[in-house]
Amino acid sequence: MLENKNILIGISAGISAYKICELVRMYRKAGANVRVVLTPNALNLVTKLTLETLSNNEVYVNNFEIDEYKPEHIALTESDILVIAPATANTIGKIANGICDNLLLSTACAFSKPTLIVPAMNTNMWNNPIVQENIRKLSKLGYHILEPASGYLACGTSGVGRMREVEEIFDKTVEIMTPKLKGKKILITAGGTREKIDPVRYITNASSGKMGLAIADTAHAMGADVTLVSTFKTDKPYLNYVAETALEMEKIVKEQTPFQDCVIMAAAVSDYRVENYSSQKIKRGKCIGPAGETTSLMSSGGGKYIMSADNNEATGLDKNAESASNAGLQAECQQGGKCIGLAGETTSWMGGECINLEGNSITLKLVENPDILKEICAERKGETPIIVGFCAESENLIENAKIKIQHKGCDLLIANDISRKDIGFDSDSNEVYIINRELNIKHIEKDTKQNIAKRILEEIFE
Ligand SMILES: Cc1cc2nc3c(=O)[nH]c(=O)nc-3n(C[C@H](O)[C@H](O)[C@H](O)COP(=O)(O)O)c2cc1C
Numbered sequence: 170m171l172e173n174k175n176i177l178i179g180i181s182a183g184i185s186a187y188k189i190c191e192l193v194r195m196y197r198k199a200g201a202n203v204r205v206v207l208t209p210n211a212l213n214l215v216t217k218l219t220l221e222t223l224s225n226n227e228v229y230v231n232n233f234e235i236d237e238y239k240p241e242h243i244a245l246t247e248s249d250i251l252v253i254a255p256a257t258a259n260t261i262g263k264i265a266n267g268i269c270d271n272l273l274l275s276t277a278c279a280f281s282k283p284t285l286i287v288p289a290m291n292t293n294m295w296n297n298p299i300v301q302e303n304i305r306k307l308s309k310l311g312y313h314i315l316e317p318a319s320g321y322l323a324c325g326t327s328g329v330g331r332m333r334e335v336e337e338i339f340d341k342t343v344e345i346m347t348p349k350l351k352g353k354k355i356l357i358t359a360g361g362t363r364e365k366i367d368p369v370r371y372i373t374n375a376s377s378g379k380m381g382l383a384i385a386d387t388a389h390a391m392g393a394d395v396t397l398v399s400t401f402k403t404d405k406p407y408l409n410y411v412a413e414t415a416l417e418m419e420k421i422v423k424e425q426t427p428f429q430d431c432v433i434m435a436a437a438v439s440d441y442r443v444e445n446y447s448s449q450k451i452k453r454g455k456c457i458g459p460a461g462e463t464t465s466l467m468s469s470g471g472g473k474y475i476m477s478a479d480n481n482e483a484t485g486l487d488k489n490a491e492s493a494s495n496a497g498l499q500a501e502c503q504q505g506g507k508c509i510g511l512a513g514e515t516t517s518w519m520g521g522e523c524i525n526l527e528g529n530s531i532t533l534k535l536v537e538n539p540d541i542l543k544e545i546c547a548e549r550k551g552e553t554p555i556i557v558g559f560c561a562e563s564e565n566l567i568e569n570a571k572i573k574i575q576h577k578g579c580d581l582l583i584a585n586d587i588s589r590k591d592i593g594f595d596s597d598s599n600e601v602y603i604i605n606r607e608l609n610i611k612h613i614e615k616d617t618k619q620n621i622a623k624r625i626l627e628e629i630f631e
Contacts, residue, residue, distance in 0.1 A: 170343055172200035177248035177280075179273040180220075182210030183255030183289045184323040185332040190215065192254065192335040193223040196342070206230070206245060206273045208260060229272055245276045250346055253277065254287035254315075255332050258294045261286065264312075265303035283345050285313040287338055292328030305404040313390055315341050318617070319597060337620070341390065344623070348392025350630060355393045356429045356554075357385045358422065358436035360400030362415045366533065367447040374437045375587075380559070380599060381435035383618040388626055396425055400436065415439050415538035426545050429554040431629060434542045435583075437561065441535035546578035555629060557581045563588040570604050581605055583625060591615070603628050 176196050180186050189205075196203045205220045206229040220228045229245065253260065253273070260273065264286075269275040277284060286307060294300060295317060308314050315338060320331040333341075359381020363371040378399055385397045385407065395407035398421050403409050410425075412418035415438045426432055542558045549556065558579040562569045563586070570584035584602045591598065600615040603625065613624050 170199040171196060171346065174201045174250070174346055175248040176201045176203050176342065177245055177251045177276070178203060178205045179207075179251060179253040179256075179260075179277065180205065180211045180215060181208045181253065181255060181257040181260035181273065182214055183257045183332065184214065185255045185289045186211050186214040188332065188335055189254055190219055190223055192252075192338055193220060195335060195339045197224070199339075199343075202226070204229070204245065204248065206276055208257075208271050208273050210257075231272060243279060245272075246279045246281065248280075249282055250342060251277060251280045251282070251284045252287065252338065252342055253284065254338055255289035256286045258288075258290050258297070258300050261288060261300065261303050261307070265306045283313060285315060285338075285341060285345060287315045287332060288317050288330075289332030290317070290330050291322060291324050292326060292330045295328075295330040309404040309406055311406045313341070313345055337617075340623070344387070344390050350388055350626065351392035353388075353393045353430045353630070354396070354428060355388045355431045355433065356396040356398065356422065356425050357381050357388065357433045358398045358412075358418060358438075359385065361437040362400055362418060362439045362538075363413045364439045364442040364538075365414065365446050366443050367449065367451045369450055372439060372441075372443065374439065376437035376561075378436070379597065380618050380622070381433075383622040384433055384435060384625060387619060387622040391623075391626060396429070398422055398425070398436070415442060415541070419539050419541045419544070422541055422545060423548070426549070426554060431555040431557065432545060433557045433559075433625075433629075434579075435559050437559075438541055439538055442538050444534040444536045540577075542579060543577045555580050557583065557625075557629060559583045559585070561585055561587045567602060567604075567610065570602065571608050574604050574606065574608070581629060601625070 178189060178193065178196075180189050193203050193205065203224040204226045205224050207215070207217070207220070209230055212230060217228045217230065253264075262268075263270070263274050264277050267278060269278045288295065288300075288304070290300075304314055304316075315333050317329055318331045318333055319327070319329045321327050322330055360378035361374040361376035363373045365371045378401060381397070381399065382403070385395050385405065389395045389405070389407050395405075397403065397405060397407060397409045398412050398418060399409060400411070400413055400418075402411050410421045412421050418436065418438060422432070422434075542556070546556050556579040558574070558577050558581070560570050560573050560582055562584060566584050566586050570582050574582040582604045584604060585599055589600075597618060598615055599618050599621045601613050601621060603611040603613065611628065613621055616624075
């Protein structure tokens with residue numbers, strides 16, 4: 170699998186350094202030539218002799234060892250990939266800032282082929298905004314990051330920060346070195362759309378966008394030319410359009426679809442949106458405004474307020490009246506005056522009457538959003554792009570998914586069960602069923618979203 174590949178492993182001083190001995194064995198077993206460079210601190214946690222024996226190569230620590238008249242860090246850059254595992258917060262910070270005060274760091278700085286960084290650290294260190302900022306910076310610059318898992322940590326606590334298993338590091342290395350999707354253009358949508366009610370309120374859903382992001386990251390690592398259309402902004406090294414609402418997403422997806430080999434609709438797009446968006450924040454209480462305009466609060470106190478056309482308070486009207494007709498409002502409206510309604514709603518003429526007087530409640534009218542998946546399938550000419558949909562069901566998963574794939578007209582449908590707490594929405598894991606047009610079903614058992622993403626991409630392009 171990795172025959173004749175030259176892999177350079179960089180080990181920094183994380184407690185999981187001992188696990189890298191096994192990774193060296195795995196790479197060698199797969200046919201690779203492995204060399205190892207350690208930070209001086211890492212020598213406290215794993216020995217040079219062990220790594221030399223396992224790699225069958227000299228192991229490097231010192232900046233000033235010269236091999237064939239080339240400084241070591243330059244000689245080492247002739248490898249096909251640099252895998253830094255475990256990558257400590259310290260080493261990550263230094264790479265992100267161009268600091269080269271040991272051999273591993275000088276090599277990383279001079280390395281022009283792919284670099285895979287595998288962080289491992291205590292949860293608080295990982296959550297430190299400075300570490301997160303460094304990770305984002307490196308990711309944006311094109312470094313591959315295999316983010317830590319959640320689990321038991323050597324410091325005795327549980328949380329995010331645990332180094333990915335060596336099997337996952339191995340798979341990720343293969344993925345990067347044999348870019349199976351090179352030349353493929355793939356568009357992925359991610360996140361839950363936000364259907365705006367007013368400038369500060371919206372209707373959304375529980376989708377975190379993690380599944381879509383995992384697919385985009387994996388496709389990128391596999392060499393694809395990725396376009397991500399997400400409801401949030403990312404710092405990813407591939408093209409990222411932000412579409413907050415279903416209508417924004419529809420526009421971008423439809424514009425970009427003709428240029429793609431594959432479109433994967435992982436976003437949770439709201440089926441409905443609010444008909445009348447209020448450009449002003451909706452306030453509690455009754456409001457007034459001209460017919461056809463969105464009302465805004467003029468006064469509080471529970472009474473109804475009626476203004477004449479010139480914005481002066483109308484005369485001869487009962488301000489405390491409970492109905493429009495009692496207040497003389499109907500007459501006022503007919504004379505072109507202002508209408509009374511609830512905050513944020515649009516007042517309108519109803520045969521000379523003003524509406525929105527039905528009490529202290531507010532009614533949001535929802536209208537149907539476009540079915541983006543169905544529309545791009547219908548508009549596609551021929552078999553390209555391959556179109557993949559997602560469906561989240563809380564009951565009768567398979568039956569509903571079978572109906573849905575036929576209704577939407579897509580090539581594959583990925584179904585997941587959102588009634589389970591341990592998978593799906595906002596979780597780091599998922600378990601899915603892949604259904605094709607012939608209604609054949611493939612079950613992918615519970616796994617990390619990264620691994621599920623890989624299986625989905627393999628299924629699409631097999
Ligand atoms: C026993 C031990 C385990 C450590 N494990 C980690 C770790 O998993 N992740 C981390 O970021 N730092 C860890 N540290 C702290 C780093 O070793 C320390 O920041 C060091 O300066 C890193 O040096 P290096 O990045 O040059 O290898 C550990 C320290 C000790 C003593």
